[in-house]
Amino acid sequence: xxxxxxxxxxxxxxxxxxxxxxxxxxxxxxxxxxxxxxxxxxxxxxxxxxxxxxxxxxxxxxxxxxxxxxxxxxxxxxxxxxxxxxxxxxxxxxxxxxxxxxxxxxxxxxxxxxxxxxxxxxxxxxxxxxxxxxxxxxxxxxxxxxxxxxxxxxxxxxxxxxxxxxxxxxxxxxxxxxxxxxxxxxxxxxxxxxxxxxxxxxxxxxxxxxxxxxxxxxxxxxxxxxxxxxxxxxxxxxxxxxxxxxx
Amino acid sequence: xxxxxxxxxxxxxxxxxxxxxxxxxxxxxxxxxxxxxxxxxxxxxxxxxxxxxxxxxxxxxxxxxxxxxxxxxxxxxxxxxxxxxxxxxxxxxxxxxxxxxxxxxxxxxxxxxxxxxxxxxxxxxxxxxxxxxxxxxxxxxxxxxxxxxxxxxxxxxxxxxxxxxxxxxxxxxxxxxxxxxxxxxxxxxxxxxxxxxxxxxxxxxxxxxxxxxxxxxxxxxxxxxxxxxxxxxxxxxxxxxxxxxxx
Numbered sequence: 001x002x003x004x005x006x007x008x009x010x011x012x013x014x015x016x017x018x019x020x021x022x023x024x025x026x027x028x029x030x031x032x033x034x035x036x037x038x039x040x041x042x043x044x045x046x047x048x049x050x051x052x053x054x055x056x057x058x059x060x061x062x063x064x065x066x067x068x069x070x071x072x073x074x075x076x077x078x079x080x081x082x083x084x085x086x087x088x089x090x091x092x093x094x095x096x097x098x099x100x101x102x103x104x105x106x107x108x109x110x111x112x113x114x115x116x117x118x119x120x121x122x123x124x125x126x127x128x129x130x131x132x133x134x135x136x137x138x139x140x141x142x143x144x145x146x147x148x149x150x151x152x153x154x155x156x157x158x159x160x161x162x163x164x165x166x167x168x169x170x171x172x173x174x175x176x177x178x179x180x181x182x183x184x185x186x187x188x189x190x191x192x193x194x195x196x197x198x199x200x201x202x203x204x205x206x207x208x209x210x211x212x213x214x215x216x217x218x219x220x221x222x223x224x225x226x227x228x229x230x231x232x233x234x235x236x237x238x239x240x241x242x243x244x245x246x247x
Numbered sequence: 248x249x250x251x252x253x254x255x256x257x258x259x260x261x262x263x264x265x266x267x268x269x270x271x272x273x274x275x276x277x278x279x280x281x282x283x284x285x286x287x288x289x290x291x292x293x294x295x296x297x298x299x300x301x302x303x304x305x306x307x308x309x310x311x312x313x314x315x316x317x318x319x320x321x322x323x324x325x326x327x328x329x330x331x332x333x334x335x336x337x338x339x340x341x342x343x344x345x346x347x348x349x350x351x352x353x354x355x356x357x358x359x360x361x362x363x364x365x366x367x368x369x370x371x372x373x374x375x376x377x378x379x380x381x382x383x384x385x386x387x388x389x390x391x392x393x394x395x396x397x398x399x400x401x402x403x404x405x406x407x408x409x410x411x412x413x414x415x416x417x418x419x420x421x422x423x424x425x426x427x428x429x430x431x432x433x434x435x436x437x438x439x440x441x442x443x444x445x446x447x448x449x450x451x452x453x454x455x456x457x458x459x460x461x462x463x464x465x466x467x468x469x470x471x472x473x474x475x476x477x478x479x480x481x482x483x484x485x486x487x488x489x490x491x492x493x494x
Contacts, residue, residue: 020277030267033277037284038291041433186288188492238492245435245485245492 012040012048015082015204022081027112029104032077035164042185043202045241050209053236054201061161061181061199062213063224068159068179071096072131076103078164079203080113086207088120091128093214099153100132103166105145139172147172154178163203167191187237197230200237259287259295262329262451269328274359276351279324282411289432290449292488297456300483301448308408308428308446309460310471315406315426318343319378323350325411326450327360333454335367338375340461346400347379350413352392386419394419401425410450414438434484444477447484 007013019036022028050058065071073091075084075098091098098121100113114133121128135148137155146169149155160173163183167190173180174194182195183203192198199206216222251257266283269275297305312318320338322331322345338345345368347360361380368375382395384402393416396402407420410430414437420427421441429442430450439445446453463469 016278016281019281023277030270030280031263033280034263034266034284034287037281037286038288039284040281041285041288044285044433044435186291188291242489242492245489 009048011202011204012043015202016040018081019078022077025112027109027116028077028081029109031104032081036078039164039185039202042187042200042241045244046185046200046202046237047240047244048202050201050205051237051240053233053240054199054206055209057197057199057233058201058206058209059213059217060197060225060228061210062217063222064159064179064181064197065094065096065161066214066217066222067224068096068157070157071159071161072153072157073098074101074154074160074162074165075099075113075117075132076101076164077109077113080116082203083207084116085120086211088117088124088128090207090211090214091121092124092126093211095126097129097131097153099135099150100130101135101149101154101162101169103146103169105148139169139176141175142168142172162191162195165191167194170194187234187241192234195230197228198234200234256295258449258451259290262449263287265328266325269324272359274356274363275324275328276356278351279328283325286411286432286449289434289447289488292491293432293447293449293484294487294491295449297448297452298484298487300480300487301446301453302456304444304446304480305448305453305456306460306464307444307472307475309457309464310469311406311426311428311444312341312343312408313461313464313469314471315343315404317404318406318408319400319404320345321348321401321407321409321412322346322360322364322379323348323411324356324360327363329450330454331363332367333458335364335371335375337454337458337461338368339371339373340458342373344376344378344400346382346397347377348382348396348401348409348416350393350416352395386416386423388422389415389419409438409442412438414441417441434481434488439481442477444475445481447481 023033102109117130121130131150131153135150137149137151139147159179161181165182170191171194180195181197182191183199184192187200266280270280349356364377368377378397378400382397384396384398386394406426408428412429417438418441427442428444429438430446431439434447
């Protein structure tokens with residue numbers, strides 16, 4: 001894969017390449033590749049740039065995560081393919097665990113993802129705990145294989161970050177009383193609509209901004225916005241897409 | 248794959264399943280799976296239904312194809328996975344060849360797709376010719392592996408149907424003086440924009456309508472619209488998507 005960084009679509013082409021490699025490596029499902037394509041289309045409508053409403057949602061996410069009592073960062077095959085190292089680094093900064101949650105769960109995929117994450121987690125100081133290898137708890141209302149969570153992770157968490165998450169699971173976590181933060185390029189998806197806070201942005205772009213914001217928020221002692229209006233933020237993202245449809 | 252026909256997303260889930268199978272069968276590239284996901288997102292914005300402007304574009308496509316001197320229907324891995332049989336049937340109705348054109352061309356993929364198409368083509372009466380196995384002509388301005396065409400097919404054609412086509416190839420065919428008809432769910436893509444006539448609709452939905460329209464147009468001796476305004480039709484499709492973004 002030889003795409004110069006100066007190429008206008010460098011980020012998008014590299015992301016696509018990583019997803020294709022993840023499929024070949026065996027830890028991404030074919031459905032995960034299709035889901036990436038859906039995201040590409042919505043990102044295209046965003047002009048492949050972090051929008052103003054997304055920027056605000058990223059900052060608010062940092063505040064929620066920094067002020068959480070027991071935050072957990074959920075990770076699946078797509079997130080691993082795109083930002084495994086940065087994601088573990090985010091967990092290290094927050095001092096919280098990463099929990100593997102797969103929509104198409106197989107022991108082989110769990111093993112491969114765990115191996116990748118452990119590589120980064122062991123190198124981190126302080127080390128980062130990876131959970132989800134043997135989840136024993138169930139999310140009520142979600143089909144059993146897809147509705148699992150780790151007793152030491154999501155089950156105990158007050159705030160969960162669920163990037164590129166399925167709608168059923170997201171609603172299930174909301175039903176359990178968690179504060180749910182999603183990262184989803186489709187502002188109309190059930191995931192985007194049911195989460196309490198939604199970042200409508202491309203993952204490889206927003207993860208770096210989120211990490212920087214976590215540090216900045218902690219240093220400045222910034223508090224979460226008690227009046228956060230997620231529906232209004234989603235409407236603002238849709239407005240950006242509508243404008244771009246005027247191209 | 249057991250999705251009841253009454254399921255509201257039956258068509259979409261079946262299409263996704265067929266693409267996943269095509270990848271496993273070896274004739275679809277991983278990039279083809281991502282491209283399908285992009286299409287899904289735009290179809291989502293269309294409300295997963297054939298829009299009024301798409302309906303008009305389908306009828307006009309039937310007129311162009313019926314009145315063409317030497318039409319050729321181009322097919323790739325995605326089109327094969329989704330509508331191979333109906334596509335060969337469309338060629339039979341028109342009495343024209345189908346030409347295999349792959350963006351990620353390998354001899355193995357050509358062989359597998361040819362095998363599938365020949366199965367339907369041999370059963371058709373009159374039989375349908377499948378081309379593109381050994382294309383000797385080049386589309387100027389397109390990278391060599393991707394810019395090939397059959398001397399007996401696209402190279403001689405006056406009107407070409409290129410569903411789910413790459414932008415470079417589409418522009419190249421326009422540059423060769425062909426009348427180019429694309430089927431593309433993204434009304435802003437280079438393919439959609441550079442074609443002379445663009446159907447912004449999902450392939451499995453519009454192919455049945457197109458086949459019926461070819462028969463109806465031929466029987467009614469309907470002529471192509473000399474004032475066809477593709478840009479206006481694309482704007483109308485974008486307007487539909489913008490409305491749906493108000494959900």
